[in-house]
Amino acid sequence: MxxxxxxxxxxxxxxxxxxxxxxxxxxxxxxxxxxxxxxxxxxxxxxxxxxxxxxxxxxxxxxxxxxxxxxxxxxxxxxxxxxxxxxxxxxxxxxxxxxxxxxxxxxxxxxxxxxxxxxxxxxxxxxxxxxxxxxxxxxxxxxxxxxxxxxxxxxNCSTTAIVVPLAALEHAFGPLESVLVTTMQAVSGAGYPGLSALDVLDNVVPYIPGEEEKMEWETLKILGGLSDPDSDGLISFDMHSSAPLRVSAACNRVPVLDGHTASLSIRFARRPPPSPQQVRDALSAYTPAVQTACCPSAPPHAITVFEQPDRPQPRLDRNLHAGAGVCVGRVRQCGVLDVKLVVLAHNVNIGAxxxxxxxxxxxxxxxxxxx
Amino acid sequence: MxxxxxxxxxxxxxxxxxxxxxxxxxxxxxxxxxxxxxxxxxxxxxxxxxxxxxxxxxxxxxxxxxxxxxxxxxxxxxxxxxxxxxxxxxxxxxxxxxxxxxxxxxxxxxxxxxxxxxxxxxxxxxxxxxxxxxxxxxxxxxxxxxxxxxxxxxxNCSTTAIVVPLAALEHAFGPLESVLVTTMQAVSGAGYPGLSALDVLDNVVPYIPGEEEKMEWETLKILGGLSDPDSDGLISFDMHSSAPLRVSAACNRVPVLDGHTASLSIRFARRPPPSPQQVRDALSAYTPAVQTACCPSAPPHAITVFEQPDRPQPRLDRNLHAGAGVCVGRVRQCGVLDVKLVVLAHNVNIGAxxxxxxxxxxxxxxxxxxx
Amino acid sequence: MxxxxxxxxxxxxxxxxxxxxxxxxxxxxxxxxxxxxxxxxxxxxxxxxxxxxxxxxxxxxxxxxxxxxxxxxxxxxxxxxxxxxxxxxxxxxxxxxxxxxxxxxxxxxxxxxxxxxxxxxxxxxxxxxxxxxxxxxxxxxxxxxxxxxxxxxxxNCSTTAIVVPLAALEHAFGPLESVLVTTMQAVSGAGYPGLSALDVLDNVVPYIPGEEEKMEWETLKILGGLSDPDSDGLISFDMHSSAPLRVSAACNRVPVLDGHTASLSIRFARRPPPSPQQVRDALSAYTPAVQTACCPSAPPHAITVFEQPDRPQPRLDRNLHAGAGVCVGRVRQCGVLDVKLVVLAHNVNIGAxxxxxxxxxxxxxxxxxxx
Amino acid sequence: MxxxxxxxxxxxxxxxxxxxxxxxxxxxxxxxxxxxxxxxxxxxxxxxxxxxxxxxxxxxxxxxxxxxxxxxxxxxxxxxxxxxxxxxxxxxxxxxxxxxxxxxxxxxxxxxxxxxxxxxxxxxxxxxxxxxxxxxxxxxxxxxxxxxxxxxxxxNCSTTAIVVPLAALEHAFGPLESVLVTTMQAVSGAGYPGLSALDVLDNVVPYIPGEEEKMEWETLKILGGLSDPDSDGLISFDMHSSAPLRVSAACNRVPVLDGHTASLSIRFARRPPPSPQQVRDALSAYTPAVQTACCPSAPPHAITVFEQPDRPQPRLDRNLHAGAGVCVGRVRQCGVLDVKLVVLAHNVNIGAxxxxxxxxxxxxxxxxxxx
Structure with missing residues (x-):
């Protein structure tokens, strides 16, 4: 078409x-x-x-x-x-x-x-x-x-980065139970002029107004479904209510121009949880509808999984597939929840x-x- | 003396x-x-x-x-x-x-x-x-x-940053059960020449070899006690074994010269857990033995708690008290564990x-x- | 007193x-x-x-x-x-x-x-x-x-940096004839919020509005003398008119927080010109009136001359003597004018x-x- | 062909x-x-x-x-x-x-x-x-x-940046007499690992070993011609000896990843010298042999002249024409020599x-x- x-x-x-x-x-x-x-x-x-x-x-x-x-x-x-x-x-x-x-x-x-x-x-x-x-x-x-x-x-650009792998995991393994995320966000996310150079050179700002609330709330709307019609025939967003999902975000600004990096820990509802290798495989295999529908701006891979221990990095990987996909790396076990991983997405491309x-x-x- | x-x-x-x-x-x-x-x-x-x-x-x-x-x-x-x-x-x-x-x-x-x-x-x-x-x-x-x-x-410099507030919290509220930490570490932590400028300008490196294992293991040794003498009269480090503590770390390098920032989520053994305000008070009140012993290099406050929403920041706060203490801010509830907070410590001073x-x-x- | x-x-x-x-x-x-x-x-x-x-x-x-x-x-x-x-x-x-x-x-x-x-x-x-x-x-x-x-x-902060060594050289060797200066100026010189982080991270901005004109004009007023009283008994600034001095400035903003660096080439009126070693000696020996008057904010040395080939550097040297003096290094012959050197001054301290x-x-x- | x-x-x-x-x-x-x-x-x-x-x-x-x-x-x-x-x-x-x-x-x-x-x-x-x-x-x-x-x-990458506009000017206006250049060079010019992050974050390093000598010498070889055959029939590089050219360089390293910026002041042999507008026109019109020969890697314009007062900038302009050309801006009169301008070139592309x-x-x- x-x-x-x-x-x-x-x-x-x-x-x-x-x-x-x-x-x-x-x-x-x-x-x-x-x-x-x-x-x-x-x-x-x-x-x-x-x-x-x-x-x-x-x-x-x-x-x-x-x-x-x-x-x-x-x-x-x-x-x-x-x-x-x-x-x-x-x-x-x-x-x-x-x-x-x-x-x-x-x-x-x-x-x-x-x-x-x-x-x-x-x-x-x-x-x-x-x-x-x-x-x-x-x-x-x-x-x-x-x-x-x-x-x-x-x-929101930071929400976008994390919901792609979260959706892939729910698609493969059923509902998630908890997600803890700490972001390291690029300055371009704040627009122009946005942040003063004096605030961000040689610095981390551990606060972005409203950002944590947005990530926590938007994730539920996006990952949730649509309700059945109510008595008036109206449908609504179910906010993931069938399997409550707890999301806790900590958002930081770092001296990076483009590309939001996020460190995630995830707990699955399913016990036992999938292994890190199963998680890697599921992320790599994720094929959203925009790909099957051949949308021209869809990336060839929705999620690129890196095997190198020190990737993805914003400067090296943010422009992969013209910044239209999401990069994931360092998939490993978490000693508190189930799995830890790193997500990177170009905040002005796929993020906006x-x-x-x-x-x-x-x-x-x-x-x-x-x- | x-x-x-x-x-x-x-x-x-x-x-x-x-x-x-x-x-x-x-x-x-x-x-x-x-x-x-x-x-x-x-x-x-x-x-x-x-x-x-x-x-x-x-x-x-x-x-x-x-x-x-x-x-x-x-x-x-x-x-x-x-x-x-x-x-x-x-x-x-x-x-x-x-x-x-x-x-x-x-x-x-x-x-x-x-x-x-x-x-x-x-x-x-x-x-x-x-x-x-x-x-x-x-x-x-x-x-x-x-x-x-x-x-x-x-x-290790990153361990040092987090164990000070964790110790203060255990002192005030009893054992912790889980700690999830994501660090944003300064380049000086890697020594000189350490990182190449090409690796860190406009970038985040989401991996520091061996660092996560060190943080997870060292925290247990430091926060744990000494055992009673065994049959040979020998004592040992108990690795916090009386109340097992799970620590999960994700370590990142950011373009900051000095000062490691860490985002923590903490779960207390005690239910209900202390409130954010109780946590702030306990951190501020923490007075370790080096202070009571009047060690000249001890900071006037072991932990400085910030009320401003965007503090501590490495560039502004790393040299507080000559970098001998630890800064904590953004103490707030965590939707997954109990409490979230931000820690900052000067990695070459109190961290080394x-x-x-x-x-x-x-x-x-x-x-x-x-x- | x-x-x-x-x-x-x-x-x-x-x-x-x-x-x-x-x-x-x-x-x-x-x-x-x-x-x-x-x-x-x-x-x-x-x-x-x-x-x-x-x-x-x-x-x-x-x-x-x-x-x-x-x-x-x-x-x-x-x-x-x-x-x-x-x-x-x-x-x-x-x-x-x-x-x-x-x-x-x-x-x-x-x-x-x-x-x-x-x-x-x-x-x-x-x-x-x-x-x-x-x-x-x-x-x-x-x-x-x-x-x-x-x-x-x-x-102006950038003018201040250069007139101190220029004054020392005129004091020792008589009038200067030409000064070519290229600056690399810190972002704090633009105030707060000043520059957007997006404009200066991983970048040089080769333009600061009005700055070159200020450096060229202010230098003449500062290095010039006061005229004799005119017929109305009024005195005025002579703008170095007795020995015309040509100053040409090129001003750049670089990703440095504090400390303006300037690269200078200088031609003396006196022929033959002083040697680089004579220049170094004269700069080190310069003792302005604020020092002899024991002003408490005067630095112990007005000009600190570095012998190391790669100094001064803003991050390492801007806080020398609480930023109250000026640092000079790399004094060497210039193939076009007479002498080249590097000047560094803390733009918010001695510069303001x-x-x-x-x-x-x-x-x-x-x-x-x-x- | x-x-x-x-x-x-x-x-x-x-x-x-x-x-x-x-x-x-x-x-x-x-x-x-x-x-x-x-x-x-x-x-x-x-x-x-x-x-x-x-x-x-x-x-x-x-x-x-x-x-x-x-x-x-x-x-x-x-x-x-x-x-x-x-x-x-x-x-x-x-x-x-x-x-x-x-x-x-x-x-x-x-x-x-x-x-x-x-x-x-x-x-x-x-x-x-x-x-x-x-x-x-x-x-x-x-x-x-x-x-x-x-x-x-x-x-050398820094030489390459400046000789392109210098050649264009000699082509249009005859021999140059003097060139004063101050560079602000990217860290990639030092290779990998090259500079330590600790040396260059929030800093300028006003020295690059051997670089100034290289710029001064290489410029003469490149801009010079080939001699007529000597008595043995041998030709040689004339090092611009027919119209001696004095070049004086001051080289600095700045926290930029790619793209060397240089601030130049130039004196022409010809009096009166060309105006800034004539210089701009000559630079824009410069068409080297690689273009007329249709070399596929030749940029569509050898020199791109910017009219905006704050351009070229390395982050915004280094990748113009895949980094194969040279950018020039801020062409204006110099109070000491004849004309000042700013040059930018991608040091790893056209520079290498x-x-x-x-x-x-x-x-x-x-x-x-x-x-």
Whole structure:
């Protein structure tokens, strides 16, 4: 199916920001998405993109975007886009994305505004595109009801990194019982300007506001299922309630540019638990629906398992498969829970822009976006 | 008692290395230890210290050391030292330290060679100077028996950081049941030249050879007690066997110069467990014997508890109290175990040289060294 | 004279900023200056200092400041201060410092607002306290004329680093003809938050807005003299006009926390020029007036000359003499001009707060401040 | 011509080192060079490449190399290679490369061993492939004379960065008179392990052994021409003697992974000198022979001139055109010489492996290698 697609017009909101810039790099190389409209704040609107942006990517501004005139972030300027990607900051994303949905546009958002909305799917494309099934309900409950519009969010970048291997393990071995995670997160996760150099050079900051709560809560929504319809015919996210999962996160910022590293300890419900080798095998074998559906941004391997004792490392491995997959290493027994391992994911690719793009690809496959 | 001490002659083995240099800085400011002899490899022996060392400290070479002629690391050159500190590399420390003990010298070692020896105390001065009680047995079992000589080791720098708060918690609340720890360790912990800049700039290395095993094993030896005498009248380290403690460590290297940060989750044996506030209070109140004995290198507070949500941080807090104490912050509930917290300790001070010096101070107080 | 001084009350404007924090650290250890009043923006005024500041120094907030209630930056709140130090940002410093001067207060400023004022001395304490001689004229020309008030500024941090050795060379060998300087400047020079971590990790930024012009212009004002009185009896800064000096600067930001490094090439007017060894000797011998006047913040050596080929280095040498002096190394012949050398200075100490404090000490010695 | 080439077998000496790894990455994507043989030390010989190498590139080991069995660095094992690239360390390169030449092999070397040899061309491919003309003489003077073998070296990585714009300026405006350069060099320039992390984190090291001499000398050889034949019919490198050029370098190591930045001040022989705009135009217009010859590794622009005031920056610009060109920015007047500018080049690409590969491509075009 993808092979027949071409010239799917997309818009990017928050195009001048860190995530917006990455969207533009990725979309400029996409086989069928075409950058059609760029939106940014009133300060930038009306200017050519190249003149408005403080470009921070390690490649030149793609030609597909350089000369586009930035539009205000208002739906009427994006009417001819089949898909709108949002890299907006959280402080403005809520209202703007709502307005776009109301205008019957399909919005794929990186912002946190609607992640906790009971009708908005929180989708990590390598894990739970099944949650798109709530889109009809989201449309129906909207006033007025929508025919095409919706909002899909992707997860926080640190959540994304860990739920991929956790999903693979649940797929292979049944429910998990407990997950303890300590992250070492890259500065790009905080956007631009984000952290002061004075705070992070030769330093670790053992705190990221709101991050631990997000990881603990989002993991349950993503790994959980959809409930059966209730008496009103409504479905909901079950928050992994059939087999309660405890997640405890400790989040740290380290002097790394890109790539979140996480150290995990996991306890399985199943006794005895799988061995480290069984865990490695299950992670390597994990094949999510975006791969079988041949989404073009899906990585060839969702999870790459490293055998070397000192890998994955952010500088060496974050760009594997264009940062679209997740790296896992050091799978070994844990003396307190069952298994320990290290996860690495590129926070701006699979952790942000690549996830939205893959979600959009999958939404087309699933028929939720007409192109 | 300390007030009467003066001019206690000390020697430093491995004086040109990273730990040796820190010994010299600290000893040059010590109220009663006097640097009397410096030992290094044959390549350096015979040269003035200032000419032989590749000095890497952020202060000039202390006058007390600059002109001392380096001696070979042989006991006859250190006969007039009441105490010998060893900053030797592990590959040579074993034989040299044994020879010094055989020559009836008191050796305080940073090397790992004798940490697992059943008659050598592994002492973190803020935790278990009680273990000096095995010194008479160590002397008696030596062939020939010794009157003054012994070896005391201090712990691995990352172990040192975590056992101080763990000891405080056991002191206040009884045995711990489980400890999960993820470290973010400074590059100075690997010595000089240690890590290549290419390995650590913009990177995290999720592996330090042997480190996790050391943390897991050493913690048990240090927090455990001494057994009652067996039928031969011998005592031994009980490895915390009366209340088995499970420790699981994940060790990472980060681009930080000095100061190991660790994220801990802890489960107490006692149910219900203490609250985060009770934990904070107990940590703040912890007063180890080195403080009551007025050892001059003991910090005014063994554990400094931070209330700010983003502290401690290595760059800002590692030098608090000259790096002789331990910093703790972010004490909060853990959704999987009981309590989470962050620990920071200066790996070359309390994690290495300061520990040896405090151990020596305490050994004098306890009468194991005659001065 | 200094020995009789005690309890000289001082105020600090901009007390919560990067330079303000360093002022407080330094003043808390000063033999006779006593922190009496702290000023900051309206947002902070009324709060205890410890509650208002985002403290970023690697030592705890000094007791002398922690509980002081922050005052608005208005002269009436600083009436009982003999000296007011200003660490204000340039965007507000102009008006506030003018108001303080009008209120007959002695202001020592780090801001750039008055550096180009023809009646305000731009003083690097290790170089040109002679320029204080313009203070009577500054007072006389004020409307209304002042009896005690004035503004003295210190130089930009990068200028300060280079003018000290340049002054020493002119003192020994007569006028310089040309100076080419390339700087590698620390991030703390940009204040807090200053640079984004994303801009400086694994990077060099070859541009600092306005910095090159400042270095080129300020150097002439500082190294120049005071003119003879004109027909109106007025004196002025001669901008080194008697022997024109050409300065060309290239300024770069590097991932260093503190300490500006500069690579200089110098051409002397005198032919033949001095040899590298003569240059080294002259730099070592340089003894500015703040030393002979025994100002307590003056370093024991104004310029420390390193013989090792790879020094000075910011991490190892920036804190020498509490960062109050300047380090020079690698003095060697230049194939294009005459001599090349490397300069290092702590940009927040001698480059900012320490300079102001030393200027105030010297102004007392010279009788421009009554205490 | 290149279009007809295919399957040119090449070998790589020093294949496990930093430069060797980059050779392998680049050659694995080359349109006609095929990695045929890999050589490394006796310790690695006999092992599959993937098992022997400590791989440090931010991409996986190319399939073309992973399973090749490493050969000893002896000519008989490389007999079937049309070209041999050498990434050997200087301490062994001299003898090995000589042996390969004696075996009539074409060697393109990154080592410094033969850079000063009066018959070996020191070629920066964007500057002086004309110097290949000395190859016949090199062959003829060899004992025994060679028919195919020779050694071509490329320049030190920091030299390479600066000679490209200097050549462009001489091409446009005639001889230069003086060049003052201060470098800020990446740690990868020192190989692996190279610099200790302890030496470079939060630091600048203002010294790189031998580097300044290399830059000053190599620049003259590269920018100079070939003499007319002497009475014996021999030609030689004229070291720019027809218009003496003075070069003065100051070399610094900074905490950057890849990409050498240099700050240059230049004086032209021609008076008046060109304006900054004329300099920018000339740099942009520079089209070296490797471009007109359509060498596949030649960048589309030899020199990219930036207009933004804060560019080029190593992290953002080092990978432009796969690191095969040179970036220049901040072209402006110099108050001491004529013009100042900033140069950036990727030290492991155009500064090392890419240069050798382009040299080989050009040697084929020029007929010095038969394929």
């Amino acid at each position: 993808h092979s027949q697609l071409s010239n799917v017009r997309v818009g990017v909101l928050g195009a001048t920001g860190t995530v917006g810039q990455r969207f533009i790099c990725l979309l400029s190389r996409h086989p069928y998405f075409v950058i059609h409209a760029l939106g940014a704040s009133a300060r930038s609107a009306g200017k050519p993109y190249a003149a408005a942006v403080s470009w921070k990517q390690p490649e030149p501004i793609p030609q597909a975007a350089a000369d586009l005139v930035i539009r205000p972030c208002e739906p009427e300027h994006f009417k001819d886009c089949a898909i709108v990607f949002s890299g907006l900051d959280a402080d403005v994303a809520g209202d703007i994305e709502a307005a776009f949905r109301t205008a019957d546009l399909a919005v794929f958002s990186n912002a946190r505004s609607y992640r906790r909305d009971p009708h908005v799917p929180l989708v990590v494309p390598l894990v739970n595109p099944k949650h798109f099934d709530i889109i009809p309900q989201q449309r129906a409950l909207h006033t007025p009801p929508l025919s095409k519009g919706f909002i899909v969010t992707n997860a 822009a690549t996830s939205s793009i893959m979600n959009a690809e999958m939404a087309i496959v699933r028929g939720f976006v007409q192109v | 300390h007030s009467q001490l003066s001019n206690v002659r000390v020697g430093v083995l491995g004086a040109t290395g990273t730990v040796g240099q820190r010994f010299i800085c600290l000893l040059s400011r010590h109220p009663y230890f006097v640097i009397h002899a410096l030992g290094a490899s044959a390549r350096s022996a015979g040269k003035p210290y200032a000419a032989a060392v590749s000095w890497k400290q952020p202060e000039p070479i202390p006058q007390a050391a600059a002109d001392l002629v380096i001696r070979p690391c042989e006991p006859e050159h250190f006969k007039d030292c009441a105490i010998v500190f060893s900053g030797l590399d592990a590959d040579v420390a074993g034989d040299i330290e044994a020879a010094f003990r055989t020559a009836d010298l008191a050796v305080f070692s940073n090397a790992r060679s004798y940490r697992r020896d059943p008659h050598v105390p592994l002492v973190v001065p803020l935790v278990n100077p009680k273990h000096f009680d095995i010194i008479p047995q160590q002397r008696a079992l030596h062939t020939p028996p010794l009157s003054k000589g012994f070896i005391v080791t201090n712990a 040289a300061t520990s040896s010096i405090m151990n020596a101070e305490m050994a004098i107080v306890r009468g194991f060294v005659q001065v | 200094h020995s009789q001084l005690s309890n000289v009350r001082v105020g600090v404007l901009g007390a919560t900023g990067t330079v303000g924090q360093r002022f407080i650290c330094l003043l808390s250890r000063h033999p006779y200056f006593v922190i009496h009043a702290l000023g900051a923006s309206a947002r902070s005024a009324g709060k205890p200092y410890a509650a208002a500041v985002s403290w970023k120094q690697p030592e705890p907030i000094p007791q002398a400041a922690a509980d002081l209630v922050i005052r608005p930056c208005e002269p009436e709140h600083f009436k009982d201060c003999a000296i007011v130090f200003s660490g204000l940002d340039a965007d507000v410093a102009g008006d506030i410092e003018a108001a303080f001067r009008t209120a007959d207060l002695a202001v020592f400023s780090n801001a750039r607002s008055y550096r180009r004022d023809p009646h305000v001395p731009l003083v690097v304490p290790l170089v040109n306290p002679k320029h204080f001689d313009i203070i009577p004229q500054q007072r006389a020309l004020h409307t209304p004329p002042l009896s005690k008030g004035f503004i003295v500024t210190n130089a 707060a320490t300079s102001s404090i030393m200027n105030a000490e010297m102004a007392i010695v010279r009788g421009f401040v009554q205490v | 290149h279009s007809q080439l295919s399957n040119v077998r090449v070998g790589v000496l020093g294949a496990t080192g930093t430069v060797g790894q980059r050779f392998i990455c680049l050659l694995s994507r080359h349109p006609y060079f095929v990695i045929h043989a890999l050589g490394a030390s006796a310790r690695s010989a006999g092992k599959p490449y993937a098992a022997a190498v400590s791989w440090k590139q931010p991409e996986p080991i190319p399939q073309a190399a992973a399973d090749l069995v490493i050969r000893p660095c002896e000519p008989e094992h490389f007999k079937d290679c049309a070209i041999v690239f050498s990434g050997l360390d200087a301490d062994v390169a001299g003898d090995i490369e000589a042996a390969f030449r004696t075996a009539d092999l074409a060697v393109f070397s990154n080592a410094r061993s033969y850079r000063r040899d009066p018959h070996v061309p020191l070629v920066v491919p964007l500057v002086n492939p004309k110097h290949f003309d000395i190859i016949p003489q090199q062959r003829a003077l060899h004992t025994p004379p060679l028919s195919k073998g020779f050694i071509v070296t490329n320049a 492996a890419t240069s050798s590969i382009m040299n080989a491509e050009m040697a084929i075009v020029r007929g010095f290698v038969q394929v």
